[in-house]
Amino acid sequence: MSVFIRRYLPVVILLLFVGLSAGLLLNRPQPQQKIVETMVPVLEVVQVKKQQLAFNVNAYGMVKPKHQAELVTQVSGIVNRLAPAFAVGQFVQKDDVLAYLDDDDYHADLAQAQATLAQAKALLEQEIARGIVAKKTLRHVATTKQSALGLRIPQRKQQQANVNFAKAALARAQRNVDRTIITAPFDGLITEKHINVGSHVNIGEQLGHIYGTDIARVRLPVTPRSFSFIDQNPLNTTVVLSNESHANERHGQALQHWTARFIGTEGIIDPQTRMVYLIVDVIDPYQLRLSEQQRTDVLNFGTFVTAKIAAKPIANAIKLQRHMVRDNHVVLVDANGVTQMRKVVIARMDLEHAYIRAGLDEGELVSLTWPDNHLEGTVVTTVLTSPKLIGPPVLTVIPSKVADSGE
Template sequence: MNVFIRRYLPVMILLLFVALSVGLFLNRSQPQQKVAEAIMPVLEVVAIKKQQYPFDINSYGMVQPKHQAEIVVQVSGIVDRVAPLFAVGQFVRKGDILAYLDDDDYHADLAQARATLAQAKALLEQEIARGIVAKKSLRNIATAKQSALGLRIPQRQQQQANVKFAQAALARAQRNVMRTIITAPFDGLITEKHINVGSHVNIGEQLGMIYGTDMARIRLPVTPQAFSFIDSNPLNTSVTLSSQPHAQAVQQWSARFIGTEEVIDPQTRMIYLLVDVTDPYQLTLPNQQRTEVLNFGTFVTAKIAAKPIANAVRLQRHMIRNEHVVLVGANGRTQMRKVEIARTDLEHAYISAGLDEGELVSITWPDNHLEGTTVKTVLNKPLLRSTDLKQQPALTVIHSKVADNGE
């Protein structure tokens, strides 16, 4: 018996443990199945509201005189005197005397021309008298037999021609005397001076340079795409110039839009607008009232009022990718929509077509976005309230290639 117990007891204990394990496994409690809740993306959206947006086209240019001329001499000679006005930086009026040339020889030529004319006139009077005498002496001869030479008609015509020649020579001598006095051709600013007392000048030699101060002209480059937004009527296009020299307060001037150069620059592919500023140096005002003088050579920026964009939508540029936006429909599903970009600036894009009033546009692009995804929406404040429209700054157009492509 003891042998049986010692031999089979371990086997019985093993079978007992196996039976208990099977019983526990069969009677274990089943775990509860939990249904996984689907995570729905949340998008921040804005409601579309169409408005009319005014904007400016930005450009830049250098202030130049509308009229400028070289001061040249029409006779040769020695510079006798130079007027104090003939100096760089001096303002002159039309007709102001700038310099004198030595005119002794020209006065001598003038006296000689007067004497020649007097001599020619005397010879003409003598020839007229001879013609009268010849006509009386031939009065008994038939008219058909009278010759022009006998009546001294050719001789009289020759003397008349000599008088006209002498008169022309006298007029030339008088002009040469006047040309020894160098005067300003128009109101202007002396910018160059190349002579001094004692200098010898020849006909056509440049004595200096003068800039007309009645009108300043600025060439403003714009892209052809930006130019399409400018009103063709110059009267409807206002231009404001501004400059901030030497960290001083910003100065502004109103300019008049004249037109364009009617060509596209072959190198820059720009269209140049022409604007004028009347009396840039304010010379028509007293000295104490000249506050905003526009000096020639000043670099200015220009704001050109363009035609407004009607029924447009303003979106932040990051909301648009490859000319598409993400919309959320009434059923809560997303969809891609292609839009037409009219203009862009540094922060915003202005959509002219592709969106309807009241539609919801996502402010951000969802990661791994699939069209038709169901999302939750959080409505942001409107892009622009109608009451705030007048307070919005004008849209500034940038002339970069990126902006023109609507990127």
């Protein structure tokens, strides 16, 4: 008996230990289910809408007159009298008298030229009469033997030439008399005056400067790329000028606007700035054709203006905030709430917006933000935002409880 116990007791003990261990394992308590919080990004998105988009090309320039001229004299003399309108800042009309020069000597020259012409005409009449007498005297002489000198034909031509010469001298003397009266060459604004009563002026001396007030001209520099967006047909392109907006808004002043007429370009790319210069005109900038009570938005020469030039519209385009596009890509959220990168074709960009020509379909959702450390294929929760309510980009995350088993 003792031998049997000694031989099989270890086996029995081992089996009891194995059975006890199995029972403990089978009867152990089950681990409780643990709730794990997973952070799911929330993206603000806008729904893509295709439309025909119209936009402007902005440019800046200074208002200058289309016509301007130096007032010079074509005769010399002493300034006898100045018109009240010949003063800096005064508006004048075409042919208004500005100044008078001493014309006594020129009237004397005119009288002398008149006398010379009268004398030449008298000599011509005498020569014509002599020619008639000579012709009668030689009427019995054969025509082949009659000489031109005998008929006094050269003498009559000489006197006719003297008459023509005297007429030219008279016309010159009359012009010199007229030139002693200085007049405005066109409707304009006097900007400079260099003479006074008693001043002696010589031929070609500058008397003053005048700006034409019929048309104001503005040169607008734009880049060649911006110029490609503009319809070069003046009938299809509208231009609106305004004064310096920020300065007026800060001081509470109302903005002024002027409609300009698009003329075209200067035909070249400036070799130094590499810009294309557009030419626009404003008719009657000082509104002189209106009464003083009707003059509201006067456009002064020298004003620095902002120009909005209507560009060619883009058909079936999508307008997005500029920060939504990086390196020609946007963050798209599909119907399953999964993000993906999408390459787009940009028609143009300005300071605030990007205009997408291709790459997006109607109704797709585009994220307003670019999440940090974004990985394509991320599951997100979307918040649809109206395009009209788009504000500063915001990225938020909220906890979402997801059941997960674990120790």
